[in-house]
Amino acid sequence: MDESLQQALLGAQLPTLPAVAVQLIGLGQSEHADVTQLVDIVIRDPALSSTLLRLANSAAYRRVTPADTLTLATSYLGFEPSRMIALSATLVPALAGDREQPFCYTPYWRRALLAASCSRAIARRLFPRDVESVSLAALLxxxxxxxxxxxxxxxxxxxxxxxxxxxxxxxxEREVLGEDHATIGAWLLKRWEFPENLVDAVAVSNDYSRWQAEGKAGDFDGAVMASGLMADAWMSADQPEAVPTLHDRICALLGAGWDDVIEIMTEASAEVPIVEALCSTKVMDEASLQAALDVLAVAKVDAAGQAE
Structure with missing residues:
Protein backbone atom coordinates (compact mmCIF):
# COMPACT_ATOMS: atom_id res chain seq x y z
CA MET A 1 0.00 0.00 0.00
CA ASP A 2 1.26 3.49 -0.88
CA GLU A 3 3.22 5.04 1.99
CA SER A 4 1.35 8.33 1.81
CA LEU A 5 -1.96 6.48 2.21
CA GLN A 6 -0.55 4.60 5.19
CA GLN A 7 0.49 7.88 6.77
CA ALA A 8 -2.96 9.37 6.12
CA LEU A 9 -4.59 6.37 7.80
CA LEU A 10 -2.23 6.54 10.76
CA GLY A 11 -3.10 10.21 11.14
CA ALA A 12 -6.83 9.49 11.10
CA GLN A 13 -8.95 8.28 13.97
CA LEU A 14 -8.70 4.59 13.15
CA PRO A 15 -11.02 2.09 14.81
CA THR A 16 -9.45 0.80 18.01
CA LEU A 17 -9.76 -2.58 19.65
CA PRO A 18 -11.14 -2.94 23.17
CA ALA A 19 -8.81 -4.51 25.73
CA VAL A 20 -10.71 -7.80 25.75
CA ALA A 21 -10.27 -8.16 21.98
CA VAL A 22 -6.52 -7.54 22.30
CA GLN A 23 -6.37 -10.24 24.99
CA LEU A 24 -8.34 -12.69 22.84
CA ILE A 25 -6.05 -12.11 19.86
CA GLY A 26 -2.99 -12.53 22.06
CA LEU A 27 -4.41 -15.76 23.43
CA GLY A 28 -4.47 -17.18 19.92
CA GLN A 29 -0.74 -16.47 19.55
CA SER A 30 0.22 -18.30 22.72
CA GLU A 31 1.46 -21.89 22.50
CA HIS A 32 0.22 -22.53 26.03
CA ALA A 33 -3.27 -21.04 25.81
CA ASP A 34 -6.08 -23.10 27.28
CA VAL A 35 -9.77 -22.94 28.11
CA THR A 36 -9.07 -21.71 31.65
CA GLN A 37 -7.30 -18.60 30.32
CA LEU A 38 -10.10 -17.99 27.82
CA VAL A 39 -12.73 -18.23 30.55
CA ASP A 40 -10.72 -15.85 32.75
CA ILE A 41 -10.87 -13.23 29.98
CA VAL A 42 -14.52 -13.70 29.04
CA ILE A 43 -15.93 -13.94 32.56
CA ARG A 44 -15.00 -10.30 33.24
CA ASP A 45 -17.58 -9.21 30.64
CA PRO A 46 -21.12 -10.27 31.66
CA ALA A 47 -22.58 -9.58 28.20
CA LEU A 48 -19.86 -11.62 26.50
CA SER A 49 -20.29 -14.44 29.00
CA SER A 50 -24.02 -14.47 28.32
CA THR A 51 -23.41 -14.61 24.56
CA LEU A 52 -21.15 -17.67 24.82
CA LEU A 53 -23.58 -19.45 27.13
CA ARG A 54 -26.53 -18.67 24.85
CA LEU A 55 -24.71 -19.90 21.74
CA ALA A 56 -23.45 -23.06 23.46
CA ASN A 57 -27.07 -23.88 24.30
CA SER A 58 -28.38 -23.09 20.82
CA ALA A 59 -29.56 -25.83 18.45
CA ALA A 60 -26.27 -25.75 16.55
CA TYR A 61 -24.14 -26.70 19.57
CA ARG A 62 -26.50 -27.98 22.27
CA ARG A 63 -25.68 -31.20 24.14
CA VAL A 64 -27.84 -33.40 26.36
CA THR A 65 -26.67 -31.52 29.45
CA PRO A 66 -27.20 -27.73 29.18
CA ALA A 67 -24.11 -25.56 29.52
CA ASP A 68 -24.63 -23.69 32.78
CA THR A 69 -21.02 -22.54 33.24
CA LEU A 70 -18.56 -20.80 30.93
CA THR A 71 -16.14 -23.70 31.23
CA LEU A 72 -18.81 -26.14 30.03
CA ALA A 73 -19.91 -23.72 27.29
CA THR A 74 -16.39 -23.42 25.89
CA SER A 75 -15.93 -27.19 26.04
CA TYR A 76 -19.10 -27.61 23.95
CA LEU A 77 -18.04 -24.94 21.46
CA GLY A 78 -14.32 -25.76 21.44
CA PHE A 79 -11.43 -23.46 22.37
CA GLU A 80 -10.83 -21.81 18.99
CA PRO A 81 -14.50 -21.43 18.04
CA SER A 82 -15.14 -19.90 21.47
CA ARG A 83 -12.30 -17.43 20.92
CA MET A 84 -13.60 -16.48 17.44
CA ILE A 85 -17.15 -16.09 18.77
CA ALA A 86 -15.96 -13.89 21.62
CA LEU A 87 -13.93 -11.77 19.18
CA SER A 88 -16.92 -11.30 16.89
CA ALA A 89 -19.19 -10.31 19.78
CA THR A 90 -16.59 -7.86 21.08
CA LEU A 91 -15.67 -6.23 17.77
CA VAL A 92 -19.07 -5.21 16.39
CA PRO A 93 -19.95 -2.73 19.20
CA ALA A 94 -16.35 -1.45 19.22
CA LEU A 95 -16.42 -0.80 15.46
CA ALA A 96 -19.96 0.56 15.34
CA GLY A 97 -18.66 3.85 13.94
CA ASP A 98 -18.98 7.58 14.30
CA ARG A 99 -22.44 8.27 12.90
CA GLU A 100 -21.46 11.86 12.12
CA GLN A 101 -19.09 10.68 9.38
CA PRO A 102 -20.41 10.68 5.76
CA PHE A 103 -20.78 6.93 5.56
CA CYS A 104 -23.72 4.54 5.35
CA TYR A 105 -23.28 2.48 8.50
CA THR A 106 -26.67 0.73 8.37
CA PRO A 107 -26.19 -0.96 4.96
CA TYR A 108 -22.53 -1.55 5.84
CA TRP A 109 -23.50 -3.64 8.87
CA ARG A 110 -26.34 -5.30 7.00
CA ARG A 111 -23.88 -6.58 4.38
CA ALA A 112 -21.36 -7.59 7.04
CA LEU A 113 -23.85 -9.58 9.10
CA LEU A 114 -25.55 -11.16 6.08
CA ALA A 115 -22.12 -12.19 4.81
CA ALA A 116 -21.30 -13.68 8.22
CA SER A 117 -24.58 -15.62 8.14
CA CYS A 118 -23.90 -16.91 4.61
CA SER A 119 -20.33 -17.82 5.51
CA ARG A 120 -21.53 -19.94 8.42
CA ALA A 121 -23.79 -21.95 6.10
CA ILE A 122 -20.95 -22.28 3.56
CA ALA A 123 -18.42 -23.33 6.20
CA ARG A 124 -20.71 -25.96 7.70
CA ARG A 125 -20.44 -27.70 4.32
CA LEU A 126 -16.82 -27.01 3.43
CA PHE A 127 -14.95 -26.30 6.70
CA PRO A 128 -17.05 -27.72 9.56
CA ARG A 129 -14.18 -27.25 12.03
CA ASP A 130 -13.58 -23.63 11.02
CA VAL A 131 -17.10 -22.21 10.97
CA GLU A 132 -16.32 -19.39 13.40
CA SER A 133 -13.02 -18.44 11.68
CA VAL A 134 -14.72 -18.19 8.28
CA SER A 135 -17.57 -16.24 9.87
CA LEU A 136 -15.21 -13.73 11.52
CA ALA A 137 -13.32 -13.21 8.23
CA ALA A 138 -16.64 -12.62 6.44
CA LEU A 139 -17.78 -10.22 9.15
CA LEU A 140 -14.54 -8.19 8.82
CA GLU A 173 -12.22 4.02 -3.39
CA ARG A 174 -9.87 2.97 -6.18
CA GLU A 175 -10.53 6.21 -8.03
CA VAL A 176 -9.82 8.46 -5.04
CA LEU A 177 -7.24 6.45 -3.07
CA GLY A 178 -5.67 4.11 -5.62
CA GLU A 179 -6.62 1.22 -3.29
CA ASP A 180 -9.86 -0.33 -2.12
CA HIS A 181 -11.06 -1.18 1.36
CA ALA A 182 -9.94 -4.82 1.12
CA THR A 183 -6.28 -3.81 0.97
CA ILE A 184 -6.77 -1.28 3.75
CA GLY A 185 -8.76 -3.75 5.85
CA ALA A 186 -6.02 -6.38 5.54
CA TRP A 187 -3.44 -3.76 6.54
CA LEU A 188 -5.56 -2.86 9.57
CA LEU A 189 -6.05 -6.49 10.64
CA LYS A 190 -2.33 -7.14 10.28
CA ARG A 191 -1.63 -4.18 12.60
CA TRP A 192 -4.06 -5.72 15.06
CA GLU A 193 -2.16 -9.04 14.74
CA PHE A 194 -5.07 -11.09 13.47
CA PRO A 195 -4.36 -14.61 12.17
CA GLU A 196 -2.72 -14.67 8.74
CA ASN A 197 -5.50 -16.67 7.08
CA LEU A 198 -8.06 -14.02 8.05
CA VAL A 199 -5.79 -11.20 6.85
CA ASP A 200 -5.26 -12.94 3.51
CA ALA A 201 -8.98 -13.64 3.03
CA VAL A 202 -9.83 -9.97 3.63
CA ALA A 203 -7.02 -8.83 1.30
CA VAL A 204 -8.43 -10.76 -1.67
CA SER A 205 -12.14 -10.30 -0.88
CA ASN A 206 -12.72 -7.69 -3.63
CA ASP A 207 -10.31 -9.14 -6.20
CA TYR A 208 -12.11 -11.88 -8.12
CA SER A 209 -9.48 -11.89 -10.89
CA ARG A 210 -6.75 -12.54 -8.34
CA TRP A 211 -8.76 -15.38 -6.84
CA GLN A 212 -9.26 -16.86 -10.32
CA ALA A 213 -5.49 -16.86 -10.81
CA GLU A 214 -4.48 -18.12 -7.37
CA GLY A 215 -7.46 -19.81 -5.72
CA LYS A 216 -9.57 -22.89 -6.23
CA ALA A 217 -13.28 -23.55 -5.87
CA GLY A 218 -14.35 -24.02 -2.28
CA ASP A 219 -11.20 -22.66 -0.62
CA PHE A 220 -11.19 -20.39 2.48
CA ASP A 221 -10.67 -17.13 0.53
CA GLY A 222 -13.33 -18.05 -2.01
CA ALA A 223 -15.83 -18.88 0.73
CA VAL A 224 -15.34 -15.44 2.30
CA MET A 225 -15.64 -13.66 -1.05
CA ALA A 226 -18.73 -15.70 -1.96
CA SER A 227 -20.37 -14.77 1.35
CA GLY A 228 -20.06 -11.08 0.49
CA LEU A 229 -21.50 -11.60 -2.99
CA MET A 230 -24.38 -13.61 -1.55
CA ALA A 231 -25.07 -10.72 0.82
CA ASP A 232 -25.05 -8.41 -2.23
CA ALA A 233 -27.53 -10.70 -3.99
CA TRP A 234 -29.80 -10.63 -0.94
CA MET A 235 -29.61 -6.84 -0.70
CA SER A 236 -30.19 -6.26 -4.42
CA ALA A 237 -32.80 -8.90 -5.20
CA ASP A 238 -35.01 -6.16 -6.67
CA GLN A 239 -32.37 -5.45 -9.32
CA PRO A 240 -32.44 -8.41 -11.76
CA GLU A 241 -29.65 -6.88 -13.86
CA ALA A 242 -27.25 -7.59 -10.98
CA VAL A 243 -28.03 -11.31 -10.88
CA PRO A 244 -25.91 -12.68 -13.79
CA THR A 245 -22.50 -11.49 -12.57
CA LEU A 246 -23.25 -12.44 -8.98
CA HIS A 247 -24.57 -15.83 -10.12
CA ASP A 248 -21.49 -16.66 -12.17
CA ARG A 249 -19.00 -15.61 -9.53
CA ILE A 250 -20.70 -17.22 -6.54
CA CYS A 251 -21.04 -20.53 -8.40
CA ALA A 252 -17.39 -20.43 -9.49
CA LEU A 253 -16.12 -19.52 -6.01
CA LEU A 254 -17.97 -22.39 -4.38
CA GLY A 255 -17.80 -24.88 -7.25
CA ALA A 256 -21.59 -25.21 -7.00
CA GLY A 257 -24.72 -24.76 -9.08
CA TRP A 258 -27.31 -22.04 -8.48
CA ASP A 259 -29.71 -24.48 -6.84
CA ASP A 260 -26.96 -25.33 -4.36
CA VAL A 261 -26.33 -21.62 -3.73
CA ILE A 262 -30.02 -21.01 -3.00
CA GLU A 263 -30.00 -23.98 -0.64
CA ILE A 264 -26.99 -22.50 1.17
CA MET A 265 -28.72 -19.11 1.39
CA THR A 266 -31.84 -20.80 2.76
CA GLU A 267 -29.67 -22.39 5.45
CA ALA A 268 -28.05 -19.01 6.01
CA SER A 269 -31.43 -17.46 6.79
CA ALA A 270 -31.53 -19.74 9.82
CA GLU A 271 -28.08 -18.49 10.83
CA VAL A 272 -29.18 -14.82 10.77
CA PRO A 273 -30.74 -14.90 14.29
CA ILE A 274 -27.51 -16.43 15.65
CA VAL A 275 -25.41 -13.68 14.09
CA GLU A 276 -27.86 -11.00 15.23
CA ALA A 277 -27.70 -12.28 18.81
CA LEU A 278 -23.93 -12.65 18.62
CA CYS A 279 -23.39 -9.09 17.40
CA SER A 280 -26.37 -7.46 19.17
CA THR A 281 -27.36 -5.93 15.83
CA LYS A 282 -30.48 -6.37 13.67
CA VAL A 283 -29.84 -7.44 10.06
CA MET A 284 -33.12 -7.62 8.14
CA ASP A 285 -36.61 -8.65 9.16
CA GLU A 286 -37.54 -12.24 8.38
CA ALA A 287 -40.18 -11.31 5.81
CA SER A 288 -37.73 -9.19 3.78
CA LEU A 289 -35.10 -11.95 3.90
CA GLN A 290 -37.58 -14.54 2.65
CA ALA A 291 -39.03 -12.26 -0.03
CA ALA A 292 -35.58 -11.56 -1.44
CA LEU A 293 -34.69 -15.25 -1.31
CA ASP A 294 -37.87 -16.14 -3.20
CA VAL A 295 -36.90 -13.70 -5.97
CA LEU A 296 -33.39 -15.12 -6.23
CA ALA A 297 -34.62 -18.70 -6.18
CA VAL A 298 -36.62 -18.23 -9.37
CA ALA A 299 -34.00 -16.13 -11.17
CA LYS A 300 -32.73 -18.26 -14.04
CA VAL A 301 -29.45 -17.55 -15.75
CA ASP A 302 -28.59 -19.08 -19.09
CA ALA A 303 -25.17 -20.12 -20.32
CA ALA A 304 -24.47 -16.65 -21.65
CA GLY A 305 -24.93 -15.22 -18.17
CA GLN A 306 -28.09 -13.26 -18.97
CA ALA A 307 -30.94 -13.02 -16.46
CA GLU A 308 -34.30 -14.21 -17.76
Whole structure:
Protein backbone atom coordinates (compact mmCIF):
# COMPACT_ATOMS: atom_id res chain seq x y z
CA MET A 1 0.00 0.00 0.00
CA ASP A 2 1.26 3.49 -0.88
CA GLU A 3 3.22 5.04 1.99
CA SER A 4 1.35 8.33 1.81
CA LEU A 5 -1.96 6.48 2.21
CA GLN A 6 -0.55 4.60 5.19
CA GLN A 7 0.49 7.88 6.77
CA ALA A 8 -2.96 9.37 6.12
CA LEU A 9 -4.59 6.37 7.80
CA LEU A 10 -2.23 6.54 10.76
CA GLY A 11 -3.10 10.21 11.14
CA ALA A 12 -6.83 9.49 11.10
CA GLN A 13 -8.95 8.28 13.97
CA LEU A 14 -8.70 4.59 13.15
CA PRO A 15 -11.02 2.09 14.81
CA THR A 16 -9.45 0.80 18.01
CA LEU A 17 -9.76 -2.58 19.65
CA PRO A 18 -11.14 -2.94 23.17
CA ALA A 19 -8.81 -4.51 25.73
CA VAL A 20 -10.71 -7.80 25.75
CA ALA A 21 -10.27 -8.16 21.98
CA VAL A 22 -6.52 -7.54 22.30
CA GLN A 23 -6.37 -10.24 24.99
CA LEU A 24 -8.34 -12.69 22.84
CA ILE A 25 -6.05 -12.11 19.86
CA GLY A 26 -2.99 -12.53 22.06
CA LEU A 27 -4.41 -15.76 23.43
CA GLY A 28 -4.47 -17.18 19.92
CA GLN A 29 -0.74 -16.47 19.55
CA SER A 30 0.22 -18.30 22.72
CA GLU A 31 1.46 -21.89 22.50
CA HIS A 32 0.22 -22.53 26.03
CA ALA A 33 -3.27 -21.04 25.81
CA ASP A 34 -6.08 -23.10 27.28
CA VAL A 35 -9.77 -22.94 28.11
CA THR A 36 -9.07 -21.71 31.65
CA GLN A 37 -7.30 -18.60 30.32
CA LEU A 38 -10.10 -17.99 27.82
CA VAL A 39 -12.73 -18.23 30.55
CA ASP A 40 -10.72 -15.85 32.75
CA ILE A 41 -10.87 -13.23 29.98
CA VAL A 42 -14.52 -13.70 29.04
CA ILE A 43 -15.93 -13.94 32.56
CA ARG A 44 -15.00 -10.30 33.24
CA ASP A 45 -17.58 -9.21 30.64
CA PRO A 46 -21.12 -10.27 31.66
CA ALA A 47 -22.58 -9.58 28.20
CA LEU A 48 -19.86 -11.62 26.50
CA SER A 49 -20.29 -14.44 29.00
CA SER A 50 -24.02 -14.47 28.32
CA THR A 51 -23.41 -14.61 24.56
CA LEU A 52 -21.15 -17.67 24.82
CA LEU A 53 -23.58 -19.45 27.13
CA ARG A 54 -26.53 -18.67 24.85
CA LEU A 55 -24.71 -19.90 21.74
CA ALA A 56 -23.45 -23.06 23.46
CA ASN A 57 -27.07 -23.88 24.30
CA SER A 58 -28.38 -23.09 20.82
CA ALA A 59 -29.56 -25.83 18.45
CA ALA A 60 -26.27 -25.75 16.55
CA TYR A 61 -24.14 -26.70 19.57
CA ARG A 62 -26.50 -27.98 22.27
CA ARG A 63 -25.68 -31.20 24.14
CA VAL A 64 -27.84 -33.40 26.36
CA THR A 65 -26.67 -31.52 29.45
CA PRO A 66 -27.20 -27.73 29.18
CA ALA A 67 -24.11 -25.56 29.52
CA ASP A 68 -24.63 -23.69 32.78
CA THR A 69 -21.02 -22.54 33.24
CA LEU A 70 -18.56 -20.80 30.93
CA THR A 71 -16.14 -23.70 31.23
CA LEU A 72 -18.81 -26.14 30.03
CA ALA A 73 -19.91 -23.72 27.29
CA THR A 74 -16.39 -23.42 25.89
CA SER A 75 -15.93 -27.19 26.04
CA TYR A 76 -19.10 -27.61 23.95
CA LEU A 77 -18.04 -24.94 21.46
CA GLY A 78 -14.32 -25.76 21.44
CA PHE A 79 -11.43 -23.46 22.37
CA GLU A 80 -10.83 -21.81 18.99
CA PRO A 81 -14.50 -21.43 18.04
CA SER A 82 -15.14 -19.90 21.47
CA ARG A 83 -12.30 -17.43 20.92
CA MET A 84 -13.60 -16.48 17.44
CA ILE A 85 -17.15 -16.09 18.77
CA ALA A 86 -15.96 -13.89 21.62
CA LEU A 87 -13.93 -11.77 19.18
CA SER A 88 -16.92 -11.30 16.89
CA ALA A 89 -19.19 -10.31 19.78
CA THR A 90 -16.59 -7.86 21.08
CA LEU A 91 -15.67 -6.23 17.77
CA VAL A 92 -19.07 -5.21 16.39
CA PRO A 93 -19.95 -2.73 19.20
CA ALA A 94 -16.35 -1.45 19.22
CA LEU A 95 -16.42 -0.80 15.46
CA ALA A 96 -19.96 0.56 15.34
CA GLY A 97 -18.66 3.85 13.94
CA ASP A 98 -18.98 7.58 14.30
CA ARG A 99 -22.44 8.27 12.90
CA GLU A 100 -21.46 11.86 12.12
CA GLN A 101 -19.09 10.68 9.38
CA PRO A 102 -20.41 10.68 5.76
CA PHE A 103 -20.78 6.93 5.56
CA CYS A 104 -23.72 4.54 5.35
CA TYR A 105 -23.28 2.48 8.50
CA THR A 106 -26.67 0.73 8.37
CA PRO A 107 -26.19 -0.96 4.96
CA TYR A 108 -22.53 -1.55 5.84
CA TRP A 109 -23.50 -3.64 8.87
CA ARG A 110 -26.34 -5.30 7.00
CA ARG A 111 -23.88 -6.58 4.38
CA ALA A 112 -21.36 -7.59 7.04
CA LEU A 113 -23.85 -9.58 9.10
CA LEU A 114 -25.55 -11.16 6.08
CA ALA A 115 -22.12 -12.19 4.81
CA ALA A 116 -21.30 -13.68 8.22
CA SER A 117 -24.58 -15.62 8.14
CA CYS A 118 -23.90 -16.91 4.61
CA SER A 119 -20.33 -17.82 5.51
CA ARG A 120 -21.53 -19.94 8.42
CA ALA A 121 -23.79 -21.95 6.10
CA ILE A 122 -20.95 -22.28 3.56
CA ALA A 123 -18.42 -23.33 6.20
CA ARG A 124 -20.71 -25.96 7.70
CA ARG A 125 -20.44 -27.70 4.32
CA LEU A 126 -16.82 -27.01 3.43
CA PHE A 127 -14.95 -26.30 6.70
CA PRO A 128 -17.05 -27.72 9.56
CA ARG A 129 -14.18 -27.25 12.03
CA ASP A 130 -13.58 -23.63 11.02
CA VAL A 131 -17.10 -22.21 10.97
CA GLU A 132 -16.32 -19.39 13.40
CA SER A 133 -13.02 -18.44 11.68
CA VAL A 134 -14.72 -18.19 8.28
CA SER A 135 -17.57 -16.24 9.87
CA LEU A 136 -15.21 -13.73 11.52
CA ALA A 137 -13.32 -13.21 8.23
CA ALA A 138 -16.64 -12.62 6.44
CA LEU A 139 -17.78 -10.22 9.15
CA LEU A 140 -14.54 -8.19 8.82
CA UNK A 141 -14.03 -8.31 5.05
CA UNK A 142 -15.23 -4.70 4.67
CA UNK A 143 -13.64 -3.31 7.85
CA UNK A 144 -11.36 -1.13 5.71
CA UNK A 145 -14.42 0.99 4.90
CA UNK A 146 -14.58 2.05 8.54
CA UNK A 147 -10.97 3.29 8.31
CA UNK A 148 -11.60 5.06 4.99
CA UNK A 149 -14.63 6.81 6.50
CA UNK A 150 -12.27 8.56 8.93
CA UNK A 151 -10.08 10.09 6.18
CA UNK A 152 -10.52 13.82 5.53
CA UNK A 153 -11.07 13.44 1.76
CA UNK A 154 -14.62 12.07 2.28
CA UNK A 155 -14.46 9.20 -0.20
CA UNK A 156 -18.09 8.32 0.50
CA UNK A 157 -19.45 11.88 0.41
CA UNK A 158 -22.83 12.04 -1.32
CA UNK A 159 -23.43 8.29 -1.31
CA UNK A 160 -27.17 7.58 -1.02
CA UNK A 161 -27.62 5.05 1.77
CA UNK A 162 -30.90 3.80 0.32
CA UNK A 163 -29.03 2.58 -2.76
CA UNK A 164 -25.78 1.52 -1.07
CA UNK A 165 -23.74 -0.30 -3.67
CA UNK A 166 -20.68 -2.24 -2.58
CA UNK A 167 -19.33 -2.52 -6.13
CA UNK A 168 -19.74 1.23 -6.64
CA UNK A 169 -18.02 1.96 -3.33
CA UNK A 170 -15.03 -0.15 -4.38
CA UNK A 171 -14.77 1.75 -7.67
CA UNK A 172 -14.93 5.09 -5.86
CA GLU A 173 -12.22 4.02 -3.39
CA ARG A 174 -9.87 2.97 -6.18
CA GLU A 175 -10.53 6.21 -8.03
CA VAL A 176 -9.82 8.46 -5.04
CA LEU A 177 -7.24 6.45 -3.07
CA GLY A 178 -5.67 4.11 -5.62
CA GLU A 179 -6.62 1.22 -3.29
CA ASP A 180 -9.86 -0.33 -2.12
CA HIS A 181 -11.06 -1.18 1.36
CA ALA A 182 -9.94 -4.82 1.12
CA THR A 183 -6.28 -3.81 0.97
CA ILE A 184 -6.77 -1.28 3.75
CA GLY A 185 -8.76 -3.75 5.85
CA ALA A 186 -6.02 -6.38 5.54
CA TRP A 187 -3.44 -3.76 6.54
CA LEU A 188 -5.56 -2.86 9.57
CA LEU A 189 -6.05 -6.49 10.64
CA LYS A 190 -2.33 -7.14 10.28
CA ARG A 191 -1.63 -4.18 12.60
CA TRP A 192 -4.06 -5.72 15.06
CA GLU A 193 -2.16 -9.04 14.74
CA PHE A 194 -5.07 -11.09 13.47
CA PRO A 195 -4.36 -14.61 12.17
CA GLU A 196 -2.72 -14.67 8.74
CA ASN A 197 -5.50 -16.67 7.08
CA LEU A 198 -8.06 -14.02 8.05
CA VAL A 199 -5.79 -11.20 6.85
CA ASP A 200 -5.26 -12.94 3.51
CA ALA A 201 -8.98 -13.64 3.03
CA VAL A 202 -9.83 -9.97 3.63
CA ALA A 203 -7.02 -8.83 1.30
CA VAL A 204 -8.43 -10.76 -1.67
CA SER A 205 -12.14 -10.30 -0.88
CA ASN A 206 -12.72 -7.69 -3.63
CA ASP A 207 -10.31 -9.14 -6.20
CA TYR A 208 -12.11 -11.88 -8.12
CA SER A 209 -9.48 -11.89 -10.89
CA ARG A 210 -6.75 -12.54 -8.34
CA TRP A 211 -8.76 -15.38 -6.84
CA GLN A 212 -9.26 -16.86 -10.32
CA ALA A 213 -5.49 -16.86 -10.81
CA GLU A 214 -4.48 -18.12 -7.37
CA GLY A 215 -7.46 -19.81 -5.72
CA LYS A 216 -9.57 -22.89 -6.23
CA ALA A 217 -13.28 -23.55 -5.87
CA GLY A 218 -14.35 -24.02 -2.28
CA ASP A 219 -11.20 -22.66 -0.62
CA PHE A 220 -11.19 -20.39 2.48
CA ASP A 221 -10.67 -17.13 0.53
CA GLY A 222 -13.33 -18.05 -2.01
CA ALA A 223 -15.83 -18.88 0.73
CA VAL A 224 -15.34 -15.44 2.30
CA MET A 225 -15.64 -13.66 -1.05
CA ALA A 226 -18.73 -15.70 -1.96
CA SER A 227 -20.37 -14.77 1.35
CA GLY A 228 -20.06 -11.08 0.49
CA LEU A 229 -21.50 -11.60 -2.99
CA MET A 230 -24.38 -13.61 -1.55
CA ALA A 231 -25.07 -10.72 0.82
CA ASP A 232 -25.05 -8.41 -2.23
CA ALA A 233 -27.53 -10.70 -3.99
CA TRP A 234 -29.80 -10.63 -0.94
CA MET A 235 -29.61 -6.84 -0.70
CA SER A 236 -30.19 -6.26 -4.42
CA ALA A 237 -32.80 -8.90 -5.20
CA ASP A 238 -35.01 -6.16 -6.67
CA GLN A 239 -32.37 -5.45 -9.32
CA PRO A 240 -32.44 -8.41 -11.76
CA GLU A 241 -29.65 -6.88 -13.86
CA ALA A 242 -27.25 -7.59 -10.98
CA VAL A 243 -28.03 -11.31 -10.88
CA PRO A 244 -25.91 -12.68 -13.79
CA THR A 245 -22.50 -11.49 -12.57
CA LEU A 246 -23.25 -12.44 -8.98
CA HIS A 247 -24.57 -15.83 -10.12
CA ASP A 248 -21.49 -16.66 -12.17
CA ARG A 249 -19.00 -15.61 -9.53
CA ILE A 250 -20.70 -17.22 -6.54
CA CYS A 251 -21.04 -20.53 -8.40
CA ALA A 252 -17.39 -20.43 -9.49
CA LEU A 253 -16.12 -19.52 -6.01
CA LEU A 254 -17.97 -22.39 -4.38
CA GLY A 255 -17.80 -24.88 -7.25
CA ALA A 256 -21.59 -25.21 -7.00
CA GLY A 257 -24.72 -24.76 -9.08
CA TRP A 258 -27.31 -22.04 -8.48
CA ASP A 259 -29.71 -24.48 -6.84
CA ASP A 260 -26.96 -25.33 -4.36
CA VAL A 261 -26.33 -21.62 -3.73
CA ILE A 262 -30.02 -21.01 -3.00
CA GLU A 263 -30.00 -23.98 -0.64
CA ILE A 264 -26.99 -22.50 1.17
CA MET A 265 -28.72 -19.11 1.39
CA THR A 266 -31.84 -20.80 2.76
CA GLU A 267 -29.67 -22.39 5.45
CA ALA A 268 -28.05 -19.01 6.01
CA SER A 269 -31.43 -17.46 6.79
CA ALA A 270 -31.53 -19.74 9.82
CA GLU A 271 -28.08 -18.49 10.83
CA VAL A 272 -29.18 -14.82 10.77
CA PRO A 273 -30.74 -14.90 14.29
CA ILE A 274 -27.51 -16.43 15.65
CA VAL A 275 -25.41 -13.68 14.09
CA GLU A 276 -27.86 -11.00 15.23
CA ALA A 277 -27.70 -12.28 18.81
CA LEU A 278 -23.93 -12.65 18.62
CA CYS A 279 -23.39 -9.09 17.40
CA SER A 280 -26.37 -7.46 19.17
CA THR A 281 -27.36 -5.93 15.83
CA LYS A 282 -30.48 -6.37 13.67
CA VAL A 283 -29.84 -7.44 10.06
CA MET A 284 -33.12 -7.62 8.14
CA ASP A 285 -36.61 -8.65 9.16
CA GLU A 286 -37.54 -12.24 8.38
CA ALA A 287 -40.18 -11.31 5.81
CA SER A 288 -37.73 -9.19 3.78
CA LEU A 289 -35.10 -11.95 3.90
CA GLN A 290 -37.58 -14.54 2.65
CA ALA A 291 -39.03 -12.26 -0.03
CA ALA A 292 -35.58 -11.56 -1.44
CA LEU A 293 -34.69 -15.25 -1.31
CA ASP A 294 -37.87 -16.14 -3.20
CA VAL A 295 -36.90 -13.70 -5.97
CA LEU A 296 -33.39 -15.12 -6.23
CA ALA A 297 -34.62 -18.70 -6.18
CA VAL A 298 -36.62 -18.23 -9.37
CA ALA A 299 -34.00 -16.13 -11.17
CA LYS A 300 -32.73 -18.26 -14.04
CA VAL A 301 -29.45 -17.55 -15.75
CA ASP A 302 -28.59 -19.08 -19.09
CA ALA A 303 -25.17 -20.12 -20.32
CA ALA A 304 -24.47 -16.65 -21.65
CA GLY A 305 -24.93 -15.22 -18.17
CA GLN A 306 -28.09 -13.26 -18.97
CA ALA A 307 -30.94 -13.02 -16.46
CA GLU A 308 -34.30 -14.21 -17.76
Missing amino acids: QDVGMLAIAQLPNAVYQGQACETFDHKGAVAR
